[in-house]
Structure formats: C-alpha cells, structure tokens
Amino acid sequence: MKLWQGRFEEPTAKDADEFNDSLPFDKKLWKEDITASVAHARMLGKCGIISEAECDEICGGLETIYSDIAAGTLEIKDAEDIHSFVENELVARIGDSGKKLHTARSRNDQVATDFRLYVRNANDNAVKAVCTLVESLADKAESGLKYIMPGYTHLRKAQPMCAGHFFNAYAEMFLRDADRFSSSRKRMNVMPLGSGALAGTSYPIDRNMTSTLLEFDRPCENSLDGVSDRDFVADYLYNAAMTMMHLSRLCEDIILYSSEEFGYIEIPDAYSTGSSIMPQKKNPDIPELMRGKTGRMYGHLMGILTTLKGIPLAYNKDLQEDKEGFFDAEKQLNGCLGIMAELIDNILLRGNRMKKAAEAEFACATDVADYLAKKGVPFRTAHEVTGRIVRWCIAENRTLQNMTIEEYQSFDEHFDVDICETVQARNCAEARTSYGGASPKSVKENIRSIKKRLSRFEDSV
Ligand code: ARG
Numbered sequence: 001m002k003l004w005q006g007r008f009e010e011p012t013a014k015d016a017d018e019f020n021d022s023l024p025f026d027k028k029l030w031k032e033d034i035t036a037s038v039a040h041a042r043m044l045g046k047c048g049i050i051s052e053a054e055c056d057e058i059c060g061g062l063e064t065i066y067s068d069i070a071a072g073t074l075e076i077k078d079a080e081d082i083h084s085f086v087e088n089e090l091v092a093r094i095g096d097s098g099k100k101l102h103t104a105r106s107r108n109d110q111v112a113t114d115f116r117l118y119v120r121n122a123n124d125n126a127v128k129a130v131c132t133l134v135e136s137l138a139d140k141a142e143s144g145l146k147y148i149m150p151g152y153t154h155l156r157k158a159q160p161m162c163a164g165h166f167f168n169a170y171a172e173m174f175l176r177d178a179d180r181f182s183s184s185r186k187r188m189n190v191m192p193l194g195s196g197a198l199a200g201t202s203y204p205i206d207r208n209m210t211s212t213l214l215e216f217d218r219p220c221e222n223s224l225d226g227v228s229d230r231d232f233v234a235d236y237l238y239n240a241a242m243t244m245m246h247l248s249r250l251c252e253d254i255i256l257y258s259s260e261e262f263g264y265i266e267i268p269d270a271y272s273t274g275s276s277i278m279p280q281k282k283n284p285d286i287p288e289l290m291r292g293k294t295g296r297m298y299g300h301l302m303g304i305l306t307t308l309k310g311i312p313l314a315y316n317k318d319l320q321e322d323k324e325g326f327f328d329a330e331k332q333l334n335g336c337l338g339i340m341a342e343l344i345d346n347i348l349l350r351g352n353r354m355k356k357a358a359e360a361e362f363a364c365a366t367d368v369a370d371y372l373a374k375k376g377v378p379f380r381t382a383h384e385v386t387g388r389i390v391r392w393c394i395a396e397n398r399t400l401q402n403m404t405i406e407e408y409q410s411f412d413e414h415f416d417v418d419i420c421e422t423v424q425a426r427n428c429a430e431a432r433t434s435y436g437g438a439s440p441k442s443v444k445e446n447i448r449s450i451k452k453r454l455s456r457f458e459d460s461v
Contacts, residue, residue, distance in 0.1 A: 003084050003107070020317075023085060025324050027076040032117040033086050033110070034066045036193060039213035040105055049104060049203050054097040061094040062086070082114070083107045104205050106197035108227040108315040113193040115322065117214065119232050122330045123185050126236070129337035130178040130243060131457050134171045136344040138450045141167035145440050148429045149264055149354035150363045159366055160358040160425040161438030163264075163349060166253070168446045173246040175450065178457050180239045188232035191216035195226030198314040228314045230304065230322045237301040237326065240333045241294075247336055248294040251287035254347070258284055264357065266348040271339070286343065290336050297332060300325035358425035362390050364400050367428045368419070375414040385412050 002012075012020070038059050045055025065086060068074035079085035091098035144163030151161040191214060194200070194207035200223045207219035220226040257264040267284055275281035303325045311318050357363075365386050372382035389411050393399060400423040408415035421427055433439045436446070 001084075001088055002080060003087065003102075017080075020080065022081045022320050022323070023076065023079050025327060026082045026111075026320075027085070028323075028327060029082050029111075029114045029118055030069055030076060030086070031066070032114040033082050034062050036110065036113045036117060036210075036214060037086060037101060038062050039210045040193060041101055042213065043206050043210045044100070044103055044203075046209060047204055047206050049205070050097075050100050054100055057094050057097045058090065058101050061090045061098060064093065065089050081107070081111075083110050104196065104201045104203040105193070106195075106227075108197050109192050109195040109223075111319075112195070112227050112229070113191060113214070115230075116188060116190075116192065116216075116232060119236055119326070120185065120188055123181055123188065123236055123239075126239070126243075126333060126337075127178050127181045127185075127457055127460075129334055129341075130174050130181065131454055133337050133341045133344070134174045134178065134450065134454050136341040137167045137171040137174070138447050138454070140344050140347065140349075141165075141171065141443060141447050141450075144349055145443060147349055147351040147354050148358045148425050150358045150361075150425075151438065157357070157361045157363040159432075159438070160363050160429040161432070162429050162440040162443045163351075163354055164440070164443040164447065165438040167344075168443060168450060170246065170250050171450045173249075174243070175453055175457075177239060177243040177246060180242065181236075182457065182460060184232070184235040184239060186217070188235065189215075189217045191219045192226035192229070194219055195223035198224055198227055224314045228311070228316075228319070230308055230319060233322050233326055234301070234304050234308070237297075237304055237329055240329050241297050241301045243333065244290075244294040244297040244336065247340055248291045250340065251291040254287045254343070255284045255291075262357070263353040264350055266350060267343065268346040268348065270346065271343045286339060290340065293332050293336060297329055300329045355425060358429070359399070359401055362393070362400060364423045364425060364428045365390055367422055367431065368400060371419055371422050372412060372414050377412065377414055 002008075041050070041055050041058040041062070044050045045052055050058070065074065069076065074089070076082070076085055079088055087098070087101060090101060141164035144165075144167055147163035148160050149163045149166065150157045151159050151165070191207070191211040193210050193214070194205050211217075211219045220229075254265065254267065256262055258267050267282075267286070269282075271286050272282045273285040275283060304322060307318055307321045368389065369379065369382040369386040372385060373379040377385070389400070389403075389408070392411075393403070401420075403420075405415065405417050405420065408419050422431075430439050430441070433441050436442065
C-alpha cells in the first residue's frame with residue numbers, strides 16, 4: 001500500500017512505479033530506518049504525543065521486524081521505499097497503533113536521518129580500513145629499512161634512498177585521508193529528524209532526546225536545511241575520491257616497479273593473473289583494476305555535486321539520486337582498501353635489483369657535487385664539474401663507482417680518496433639524515449611517527 005494513496009483515484013502506471021521506487025536500493029537502509037523509527041517512537045511516547053502502551057507496541061513491533069529481516073525470514077519487497085515497507089509491515093503486525101508511528105515525521109526528515117546514520121557508519125569503516133592500510137605500509141617500510149633503491153623525478157633516476165621511504169610516503173598520504181574522513185564525521189553528525197517535511201512540526205517533540213538516542217552530537221538548527229542537506233554524501237565521496245587517487249598512484253608505482261624492466265618488487269601469485277595466450281605472463285591486473293576504478297569514483301563525486309547544484313529548497317525527488325552512487329563508492333572503496341593492504345603485506349622486496357639500479361645511471365651524481373661543495377667549491381661550480389664527469393663517463397662507458405681517484409682529480413683537485421666511498425649508493429642514502437629525509441635513520445623516525453599518529457585514529461574509532 002502506498003503511504004499517500006488517499007489523494008489518488010487512479011493507481012500509478014507500472015513503469016512510473018518502477019521508475020519512482022527506491023526500494024531496490026534503499027533497502028540497504030533497513031537497520032537505520034528501524035533504529036531511527038524506534039528512537040522517534042520512544043520520543044513520541046515520552047512527550048505524551050502517543051501513549052506509553054502505543055509506544056511499547058510500536059517499538060516491540062519494530063524490534064520483531066528487525067530480527068526477522070536479520071534472520072532472513074522477512075524479505076524486503078513490495079513497497080515504494082524502505083520507509084513504506086517498514087511502516088506497512090508494522091501496521092500488518094500490530095494494527096492501528098502502527099499507524100501512529102509517522103506522527104510528527106515526514107519521509108523527508110526520515111530519509112535524511114537514515115542515510116546520515118548509514119554514511120556515518122560507512123565513514124567510520126573507511127577510517128578503519130585506511131588505518132589498516134597505513135599499518136601495512138609502515139610494516140613494509142620497516143622491512144625496507146635494509147634496502148637501498150633509486151628515487152625518481154620525471155621517472156628518471158634521481159637519488160638513492162632507503163626503500164622504506166617509498167612506503168612511508170604512501171602511509172603519509174593515507175594518514176591524511178583518515179584525517180579527512182574523521183573530520184567529515186564531526187560535520188555529518190548532526191540530526192535532521194524532527195525537521196518534518198520542511199518546516200518542523202506543531203507537536204511538542206523533543207529533538208534532543210532523539211538526537212541522544214541516535215548518538216548524534218545535536219539536532220540540526222534549521223529544518224529546511226535539515227531535509228535538503230546532502231553535504232555529508234559529497235564529503236564522503238570527495239574523501240573516497242582522494243583516497244582512490246592515492247591508491248591509484250600506489251598502483252601505478254607497483255605496476256612499474258614489478259615490471260621486468262624495474263624488478264624492485266614482486267607481486268605475490270595470489271594477487272596476480274595470467275594470460276590466456278602468453279604462457280610466461282604474470283600480469284598486475286589487481287592494481288590496474290584499482291587504478292581504473294578511480295575514474296568511476298571521481299564520477300560518483302561529480303554525480304552528487306551535479307545532482308545538488310540546481311535543486312530549490314527544500315526536499316525534491318532529485319535527492320533520491322544520492323544513494324546508488326554512494327553505495328557503489330562505499331563498496332569499491334572498501335574492496336580496494338582491503339585488497340591493497342593484503343597486497344602490501346605480501347609484496348616481495350628484491351633488494352639486489354634495487355641496489356644495482358640505485359647505482360646505475362648516475363643516481364649518485366648529486367652526492368659528487370655535494371662532496372665538492374662541502375670542500376668549499378661553490379655548489380653551482382660543483383654541479384658543472386659533476387656534469388662534465390657524467391658526460392665523460394657516458395662517453396667512456398664508465399660509472400661514478402668505477403672511476404679511479406686520479407680520474408676524479410683530473411676534473412677537480414678537491415677530490416680525495418673518500419670520493420670512492422661517497423658514491424656508493426648506500427652511503428648516498430645514509431647521508432640524507434635531514435628531518436624527513438631518505439636515510440634509514442630518518443625513515444625509522446618516520447615509521448615511529450606514523451605509528452604514533454595511527455594510534456590516535458585507532459583510539460577514536
Ligand atoms: N525514497 C525517497 C528518497 O530517497 C524517500 C523520501 C521520499 N519523500 C518524498 N517526499 N517523496 O529520497
């Protein structure tokens with residue numbers, strides 16, 4: 001039965017019904033709808049808007065509906081939306097007192113409340129999942145402490161660094177994501193229930209009571225805003241899009257570094273796929289797919305922003321479009337975060353390949369220039385001398401590591417025997433002890449700080 005049948009002579013056309021109904025997707029909100037309805041009924045009882053007996057009957061009925069759905073014995077179907085389903089079922093079970101549940105309430109404040117409760121929970125789960133990934137990255141950084149790899153700019157070898165530095169860089173990004181999710185929670189934890197259809201209600205309701213029961217920080221202060229605000233959905237989707245962008249960058253690095261050409265890491269078999277024609281192939285489909293899904297996640301953010309941009313106050317049916325994109329985003333984000341944490345836990349570091357690469361292609365050249373500068377040669381001159389050394393090495397097919405001291409001295413008299421030690425990749429990395437730098441010592445410090453910041457989130461969720 002439609003909740004608004006009284007006004008109509010004709011039934012809705014079948015295709016219009018299908019087009020209008022949200023039950024196929026908003027049935028996900030069943031727990032929140034029942035929980036918020038129980039809180040509303042308790043408040044109506046407490047305020048004397050319905051009798052204590054009616055309140056108990058309603059709450060008892062709602063609880064049996066909850067347990068039957070949870071047990072799988074009650075199928076959610078045959079209604080316009082989840083709100084109609086729960087109310088119809090309640091009336092079927094307890095009769096006329098069930099018809100009083102909707103006193104001082106509209107589906108407009110109801111759906112805004114249900115969805116907030118749902119998104120709030122999803123938001124908490126996102127913080128947890130992001131933190132799990134940060135933990136995996138910091139642990140992997142710890143295993144990377146003993147390895148030296150090349151760092152890149154412009155995808156050209158730049159300077160040697162401790163391999164842990166790479167994983168910590170991503171841990172930092174995801175810590176910011178966790179921070180974004182948890183700051184959105186504060187904004188979204190405001191309760192629309194009691195806003196009515198748009199203008200509040202003439203019943204003597206107690207919004208503080210429902211707000212406390214539903215663990216909101218406070219009721220919203222403007223009913224028009226309460227029913228039409230979906231900023232919390234956009235907040236989640238922005239945070240999710242940003243997290244996916246970070247995941248996508250990590251995927252790109254994993255794909256590159258696990259290729260034959262780089263070979264710094266190996267993706268475990270359990271997270272790789274093969275080719276139907278080329279027997280030798282071990283493909284990075286998992287990170288590729290994650291990188292691909294990032295586009296669709298940006299799409300969900302654009303979707304909600306575009307849906308919201310043109311609607312007049314207050315509730316309009318456009319707002320029903322807030323859910324499907326969100327549900328998909330939630331599913332994709334959780335899936336990607338979970339699988340990435342497992343992939344990172346199981347990824348193999350290939351120390352020898354990293355070290356070889358860190359010494360090749362003159363990644364230690366900055367350290368040659370710095371060597372001269374530390375001996376009093378102006379850095380710009382030292383840079384120029386080192387540039388000539390590199391050019392000579394390329395022409396002679398030599399490396400900075402196999403040049404003799406005499407050859408170095410032929411370029412500049414400031415070179416001493418210790419230059420041969422200075423250009424070892426490990427020494428170059430170990431020398432970068434500045435705060436936040438790539439030396440194993442600084443990386444260790446970074447891991448300690450990441451774990452400390454991580455524990456603050458773990459305490460808050
Ligand atoms: N299914 C609707 C939604 O998700 C519920 C609110 C309906 N309100 C209304 N006035 N038609 O937005």
